[in-house]
Amino acid sequence: MQLSYWELKNWFTHVDFTVVGSGIVGLHAALRLREKFPESKILVLEKGMLPQGASTKNAGFACFGSLSEIIDDLKSHSEEEVIDLIQKRTKGLQLLRKRLGDAAIDYKPYGGYELFLENDDTFYSECLGKLPFINEILNPVFRSPVFAKEVDRFGFGGSKEYLIFNPFEAQIDTGNMMQELLKQAVSQNILILNQQTVTSYLEKNDHVEVALGDFSFPTRKLLFATNGFASALTGGQVKPARAQVLITQPIPNLDIKGTFHLDRGYYYFRNVGDRILLGGGRNLDFETENTTVFGETELVQKKLEALLKEVILPNQEVAIAHRWSGIMGMGNSKKPIVTQLSDQVYCGVRLGGMGVAIGSLIGTELADLV
Structure with missing residues (x-):
């Protein structure tokens, strides 16, 4: 040079x-x-x-963890560590909003939802059973219940009747x-x-x-x-983790608004205006997805497409507009x-x-x- x-x-x-x-x-x-x-x-x-x-490259979730993620984290972290992490995430979101302003980041407090597939009986029961306990340990942070059971009004396919709603979650424009x-x-x-x-x-x-x-x-x-x-x-101590994402073409009369989680946070989707953005699936092949190389794999993309067509928008023809990936930093x-x-x-x-x-x-x- x-x-x-x-x-x-x-x-x-x-x-x-x-x-x-x-x-x-x-x-x-x-x-x-x-x-x-x-x-x-x-x-x-x-x-x-x-x-x-x-x-x-991220999905633009202003979130701190779904109910199933938090329950899963409690299996490998202490209660104190999990609460501290959630406090840091909420404090970080407050800092981001204060520095940049809600208008600049297109902050939309639609709330967040978690859905469970019909065959996921065991984990669904565990999450519903532990919901009051999780609300109790998070009460000092939020001063009100975080998670609540709510009937699925979005018409998702192959999923349980109830979603878990979180009013403190939002979406932003990345x-x-x-x-x-x-x-x-x-x-x-x-x-x-x-x-x-x-x-x-x-x-x-x-x-x-x-x-x-x-x-x-x-x-x-x-x-x-x-x-x-x-x-x-x-x-x-830091392991790369690739996240694969897709976004649809505009969908007429799309009724889905908010941020959505599935399978302990390994899958996530949201509306971006009248499109659906959907990502995740690294749990299908951790070894391949622990990489710093950008790109998409057929295994993950096929799974994302199946979720889109069978669960998120069942019985609808949906065209994919674009696909990409990002590299996250994970660890033990x-x-x-x-x-x-x-x-x-x-x-x-x-x-x-x-x-x-x-x-x-x-x-x-x-x-x-x-």
Whole structure:
């Protein structure tokens, strides 16, 4: 990379903070650093044309976990850990809304629903049985019941008569959210360079030397906000998880409004205006879907199409408009990793598929480590 004097001077000289990753976490970290250090020089590096992982690719669920997800989490996490996670997610959503504004992100509080397939008797009974207990442990957070049984008014096929309704859930426009975040970053004199991959870094006495291929530059502090791509940084504590998604063509007289969960959160769908967005299915083949490679597989796409045509919109002809995938960051624990890796290097990763909810808070916490 041959750079001019002007390029070196304006972008790569006297850099105080370099943030790797321009997604929800990275931009919130940069904006928080600007609040803390008004005169600092902040550079954000992004390896994609747009934020590469899931920030511009997610389904736009403003949620903190369905009833079955929470019950499932309690099998591998303590009650205290699960409540803390839900508190963080709700706090993160409040932070996101406060920073960007509901109008900018097209926040729609339609509520969230969970449906259960007809043959899922055991888990359905477990969820209904534990519903009062989950409401009780979440009462200190929400001050009112979160989950309630409600008759399915949407006409879903092959599912139980009752849905579980959550009035605290909403949907947002993912593209609008990221555009507004990028606008705020630029307005705060935060420099953003796209299609720049950090290939290595070397910590020195008073700075970190950051390599972009055969070019390197010094920065006082280095912050990683690379979520699903952070396995090497964290000694394997973060595992990539690909999420495959599809969206339909517009559907006349679509009556479905809200965010919907199925099978412990492994499947999810929502309306986007008069379209249905549907994603998930990585549980069909965890090994294949634990990847940083974008793309779709026939196994998952066929399952999504079957759910669409048999459960969500039974007896309707529906055309698929578009398919894509995103990369999330998972691990053995759902607790995010926000830590100082060394004297001048930090990371905020492993969002557990809840980037919209928790990303703003993790970005803020990451910046507050400095």
